[in-house]
């Protein structure tokens with residue numbers, strides 16, 4: 001099936017680089033990833049072949065700055081391209097996001113934050129180690145931060161610790177839902193830096209450090225037999241006295257906490273996967289009602305007014321979702337204003353919830369024959385249900401932050 005771009009370059013005024021990257025990703029995703037998605041989902045296996053293709057296409061370094069040999073995509077450019085990936089295979093797009101974050105956070109996001117020259121030089125030296133591995137050796141990075149407690153929601157320091165020792169760090173802890181577990185070469189781990197074992201756990205001491213997957217003391221445990229996003233293989237990671245050399249730091253000490261508070265849009269990188277699924281629900285419904293889905297009888301259903309109304313509703317929901325999301329990613333910057341931040345939360349909530357609403361509408365509108373596992377819609381339904389659970393900006397937390405921000409200005413409190 002030939003698909004037009006989710007964001008038409010002319011209508012949405014994309015730059016040449018944005019249009020080119022989106023097209024390259026769309027072609028790869030449509031030709032290779034969409035046909036394989038069903039198998040990874042059915043078997044809950046990691047999309048290894050897709051990663052080989054992404055490496056061959058030179059896309060593992062999509063967010064590595066051009067000065068370092070990568071494609072140099074900034075936050076918005078990456079988000080637009082990643083949506084095309086999500087349209088074909090949610091699990092590939094979501095895991096790719098974990099990999100890309102290691103480059104985006106250390107690249108575009110930190111490059112757009114002021115930093116003193118010494119720390120900047122230290123950071124550039126650190127990130128180069130990781131960029132070379134990705135570009136030269138095809139290394140893949142995961143991004144485990146969740147621990148099943150308030151840390152991933154941003155309310156307290158990570159329980160996983162990095163204790164300073166001679167020549168490096170000793171990592172201890174446990175990360176749940178670690179996508180790419182057992183498949184990544186490095187786990188880009190968020191943990192609390194300690195100078196001594198009895199130091200207090202402070203959020204400002206958060207470290208971002210790459211743990212080699214073959215380091216002694218790293219263990220993958222548990223199973224990953226889930227309702228949706230089955231190909232992400234997000235099993236539990238256990239770190240027991242894992243020694244990690246200093247050169248594995250992805251950022252200098254203290255930089256992550258400042259970046260996370262000044263660059264809140266960084267948490268929106270989980271959305272393009274679901275923006276792509278939302279589009280895929282619409283693509284499928286239109287093709288199915290026209291009798292054009294390969295492998296199904298060429299029966300047309302488009303002449304029924306109820307189907308037409310349902311498709312119109314889907315179209316409206318999709319356009320609303322795209323417009324809000326596009327605006328939010330277009331205004332992403334360090335230290336956003338209050339209304340920009342509120343729009344980012346609103347966009348996150350909208351994409352995550354609407355992707356699943358569109359999947360529901362797709363099933364109801366197309367009819368019973370599309371719930372077969374041989375067709376992608378029931379996978380869209382299951383995968384999209386996972387979006388609003390993703391910390392730190394779950395749908396609930398977005399509502400929570402939005403409600404408070406709408407009713408209170410900074411520093412305001414109630415007497416009773």
Ligand SMILES: Cc1cc2nc3c(=O)[nH]c(=O)nc-3n(C[C@H](O)[C@H](O)[C@H](O)COP(=O)(O)OP(=O)(O)OC[C@H]3O[C@@H](n4cnc5c(N)ncnc54)[C@H](O)[C@@H]3O)c2cc1C
Pocket residue numbers: 094098143144145146147148149150151152153176177178179180228229232234386389390391392394396397400
């Ligand atoms: C398919 C998939 C892939 C994922 N991949 C990764 C990955 O690669 N890396 C990673 O780190 N994580 C990943 N996640 C994890 C994700 O972000 C969540 O951490 C995960 O869904 C499990 O969270 P939980 O059940 O502990 O969350 P919750 O119980 O929802 O939240 C954890 C804690 O946050 C606080 N909290 C949550 N909601 C509220 C609220 N409304 N008000 C106040 N406090 C609140 C509470 O303290 C709560 O105990 C993935 C999740 C999914 C679904």
